Amino acid sequence: MSYLEIKSLSSFYGKAEALSNVSLSVEKGEIIAIVGANGAGKSTLLDSIMGMVKQKGTISFDDKTISGKSTSHIVKQGIGYAPERFSLFPYMSVKDNLLVGAFTAREKTKDNLAQVYSLFPRLAERETQETATQSGGERQMVSLGRALMSSPKLLLVDEPTIGLAPKVCNEIAVSLRRMRDDFGLTVVITEQNANFAMTLAERIYVLEAGKMQIEGTVEELKSDNRLIEAYFGT
Template sequence: MLEIQGLSAFYGRAQALFDVSLRAEKGEIIAVIGANGAGKSTLFDSVLGLTKTTGAVRLEGQDLTGQGSSEIVRRGVGYAPERFNLFPYMTVRDNLLVGAYTARGDIETNLEMVHALFPRLAERAGQETSTQSGGERQMVSLGRALMGSPRLLLVDEPTIGLAPKVCDEIAVVLRRLRDEFGLTVVIAEQNANFALSLASRVYVLESGRITAEGTAESLAKDEALAAAYFGH
């Protein structure tokens, strides 16, 4: 469904990703784990065409490299970035409507789906996002990405700074998106336990390189990795 091959990314002359390859099948949740600065956000930005890259990114066989981000979103990539990048002085509802910019025919259905997944967003529809809590912003961010009718959803650090209860809520939603809506989900996480609880397969990203990959079970058994990322 998503296939990344030999992707390198650059900020000016500085190289941030080195020959990264990964894939995700339709209806699968995979995770990219790594420390701060390992390149997880760069990887997602690169899929959206926001960095200079070499290598290939394919979505359902179609090459996305060289396309502008608006075209990539139109082809079915939704992105909930780490810092949310919401529109602070717009209401929750307007933030969601901006997310529907490329999928205007689906507004009713998508809005219904987002409100069903996050009932709080329906209650807070008229509130400006600048006045919301981190958890609510994460919901708006995910909701905005879903308003674009994505088939692939990229979620960067879904649990960062959130209370455990909210993390559980987010996890439930991500599973529902996979199981009920057939979405492919890629999450980037520092919180490896959260990642392993959701993902069927995991990639470890270190200093811009993939250093390990495997099923969640096999990686959990790797002692060196466990020491580095799982805190035991």
């Protein structure tokens, strides 16, 4: 069984089906990207893994079934989530926003905070700044840092580069790669920016209107010209 395994997942908002029969598997230590346009279902897929959306199908992580479980249970199993638009507390400091992520791993707070500050030295320098006054890139760092405060083994990141300048996208890519290489995390991101996805991930899934259309390694996707034209521009 794969580290994260999603089988025949359908997700619903009321009666509307936002994901239809989606399957996906992630091996330990991989970085994978789910690529799709606005409304494709990227956030719904990550929210579904976290148990936040009504769903059918099965999801397992680290050999345990997590579908049907509460979000706090899923976080305790070792899944961290940096959601879309960060949802930080704007009038709280960087440090207090990070501490919000620590509720399931209180005994490791000091070590995790040190790890976050080693990944993002800028956050250590700005520990007391309110996140409302930070740049988009800094807020993304706080969001990633907050997810790390729960001591996750698998990190889910919804659109890490949205609204960020290319230079900042690179910094985020470097930090995500370090989380895998130096801290042993498995990483799943969603992206509209297919080029960013291809430079960071080893494997890509393409989601279109709630359905999984294509799956392959970056090498495989790059060698298919029709696919590149259809999904990734030229």
